[in-house]
Amino acid sequence: MYISNEGLLVILFVGLVAGWLAGKVVRGTGFGIIGDIVVGVAGALVASFLFPKLGIRLGTGLVSEIVYSAIGAVILLLVVRLVRGGGRL
Secondary structure (H helix, E strand, C coil), rough: CCCCCCHHHHHHHHHHHHHHHHHHHHCCCCCHHHHHHHHHHHHHHHHHHHHHHHHHCCCHHHHHHHHHHHHHHHHHHHHHHHHHHCCCC
């Protein structure tokens, strides 16, 4: 799968928004705003590769990308919290 420079920039921007949103949804992670944004960018990258391969489609456009990325970031934050917190959600 090829991602153009513009596509990567959109993924990073959406990841910033999704990381902030995921930090608000999953409280008590202890990562702070910068850590949540980093996890959001990672979640956006994971979601942009994984969801189309699984056939999950919510629509097109920037709003659907934010939703995808927020879901990916929340899942990633929960996994990191599970690993870091010793199994407590």
